[in-house]
Amino acid sequence: MRYTNYLFLLLLVCFGCKNNTNTSTKEKSISATEKAANLTYLDSIQIIQTEKPFRVPQYHVHGKLITQKEFQELQLNKTSLTYNPKQEYRLLASLNPTANVKTLLLGITDTVNFGTTYIVTYNKNNEIVGLMLTDSHGKKGGSTTRTYMSGNVLYIEDDSLNTTIEYIIRKNGIIQPSNRAVTFKHYRYLGEFQGNLSQMPQQTVKAQNGLIIRDSVGKPIGKLPFGKTAYIIDYTKDSITIKDEGKTIKAPKARIILDPTKVTQGKDFYIEPSNIGYVFAGFLYDFYENAKDENSLYAYEYLKLGTTPDDEHANIDLREIFDIKRVHYNTYKSKAQKSFKTPTIDTTYKKGKILTLPFENGKKLILKDSTYKTEYNPTRSFNVVFHKDFPDSYLVSERMFFMNELYTILNKKTGDTIQQFTGYPYISPSKKYSVAVFNEFECMQQTFIVINKLKDGRYQNYASLQTNSWSYPYKLDKNNMMIDAFSIHWISDTEFIVYAKNPEECDMTNPTDYFYLKYRIK
Known part of the structure; x- marks a missing residue:
């Protein structure tokens, strides 16, 4: 994370977050120290009530424009910032102020940048203790640095480094980087993500021979079978191009969870870095x-x-x-x-409720229809049905209320089970499909x-x-x-x-x- 134009100082504890589209402005009391410093204008800035995770706002022109004198009264001159008369400085919002800590959102714009946003924190003595860059974007539009806030945590994304760093906001206004790697951008769900795997992006494996999983340096470490669900963390920025059965496929790599059972779910949702692998996204079906x-x-x-x-x-x-x-x-x-x-039933082997199947090795299999004394009194019944694609086998049907009909192929010589089907199998001409x-x-x-x-x-x-x-x-x-x-x-x-x-x-x-x-x- 770049630390351009801000001090590595630290911020406040926010008690939950709220999407910035649901903000409200309300009155708040001004301390004696603030009045002495003539900071009563803080009473007019917007207050963002943070009850759910939200994205920290970008610079906008609706905030309170501050003068050089007010810049100094806010002690911004004591940080890495230097007042420049060619720039505009605006107080965009106050984030969940408390009795002990004040947190302001400062926006700056000039002819070079469309805007930058900082979070500024003050302790109970109104001394500045933190300044953190939370958003920046240039003339071409689109933020290159952006921040999401969830509870007392800041997630600061830096596109130039393709990283996200997690910061913990302490009760005294100090912001400290956590020791935990950001493995999944759950904060981007803005409060909807409850820490369950089912809420993650999911794609199904398309490759019928399976999809190779690789580590971060490209070494094969496993394989996902056809039809398997891959839990997607994110995708690499760069795409790769491969040839498959005469077709050219271009796609990025997808970062996936190797073993979903090892993910910590719930409010402490976390994916261990060792539980992450890479697959070619071109062999995944779109959701x-x-x-x-x-x-x-x-x-x-x-x-x-x-x-x-x-x-x-x-x-x-x-x-x-x-x-x-x-x-x-x-x-x-x-x-x-x-x-x-x-299908047609072969009545040769059944007498009443008893089905008797003789095998060439001298063994027999006896199956008896049974009625169970439960709801609806279901009966499990057995029959042999004709099937010209299995001439050297018995095809035995098993049927009962509340279950799908099963068909089992038994070898007429040994009685061994060759295959079991759900539903009667209609075989294709060359027997490739049923x-x-x-x-x-x-x-x-x-x-x-x-x-x-x-x-x-x-x-x-x-x-x-x-x-x-x-x-x-x-x-x-x-x-x-x-x-x-x-x-x-x-x-x-x-x-x-x-x-x-x-x-x-x-x-x-x-x-x-x-x-x-x-x-x-x-």
């Missing part, structure tokens, strides 16, 4: 705020990418991973390579899509979402019984068409509520 826009085919309630935990949701524009449009199926019917309707579509167990209008991608011999989650733009297509038959009308058609290894329904309508008799959607996986 998207309009994901739930119901007027868009890309609207969704939640989205999970990759093999991240189920509670780690991504907020991205769905156009990043899919191309979706309404189509007429007849236009693509001749291109359909694989078509499916709802797609499952199902509705929520309590609300048939809440529809889920699970797209898995084959990697290292197993299907792994690529994208799972609850769509807001359509629902699972149930219909009424001629006897007014609800039937499952779902169908899916693969027209290439990355494109499929689904039969869907308007999610806003519960009526199952209006044909205009049903339509086809084509998805292309990017």
Whole structure:
């Protein structure tokens, strides 16, 4: 931090802060010492009541213009400042004055600078004890030094050094630098930041093979998997350019938290410097705020990418991973390579409530439907369903109220579990992807899509979402019984068409509520 034009003296304790847009002017008493020094004009300057964090104001022309005599009465001549008749000096505000300490905001302007702002502090004897540069900006506009105030703490940013220094304001008006590095500019949230990770900027990893984490000198120290949430501290000023799959990508590095579980949260929010790494921001998805826009085919309630935990949701524009449009199926019917309707149960292995699966090694697996004596008396039922893409395996469905339907692939020779899917897996022509579509167990209008991608011999989650733009297509038959009308058609290894329904309508008799959607996986 540059210490140009100010003494390294120190300031007052402020009890909270308030955004400078909510200021008020009120009367205050003038001490005998002030009257003797003829400082009664201080009674007319604005008082900023500091209840929440705020940015210390820039120079402005609405403050009290002071003369050379008043400059000396305020003891500013005893600091590093020298009165210059070509400059203007204004008292911009008084910051939360107390019985013992007075704090003034001094603005200076001349032909070189648009303005500089200083905080000036006085002790109970009205002796100046602190002068600190808090804001400066030149003719081109924009501050190169700026200050945020939160409680008894000043955060002074210096663009020339790309640093922020934290200062503690003592009760006697002294300002001292803290020993703690500023690792996240939480003060910029102006009182809205409560010290929780969920309030930090977040971006999701785009690189499907993972994103390398580096230390400050560029050494690889780890890797973030596809779909992982990165907590963003800030970005470097300079950008770097790389080539990826024939595309040129230019972006800065993002400073991120390595291990969010090690962050001190709450009012003492702090990130240890050793818990900070760098990633290329060009391989992060932009945060998207309009994901739930119901007027868009890309609207969704939640989205999970990759093999991240189920509670780690991504907020991205769905156009990043899919191309979706309404189509007429007849236009693509001749291109359909694989078509499916709802799965068919193989009744060979089930007698009553008992499912018996024999394996070639002589072992058996017996699964029994069970009813639980709890709310709704749910029954867990098991069945074998046909699936032509797994001819040497059993595909066992497991269904119960309040849970998504699970499908487990068992090796017919050994009984070993090969893979488990949420929802019936509709496999693409070359088996690169599987797609499952199902509705929520309590609300048939809440529809889920699970797209898995084959990697290292197993299907792994690529994208799972609850769509807001359509629902699972149930219909009424001629006897007014609800039937499952779902169908899916693969027209290439990355494109499929689904039969869907308007999610806003519960009526199952209006044909205009049903339509086809084509998805292309990017």
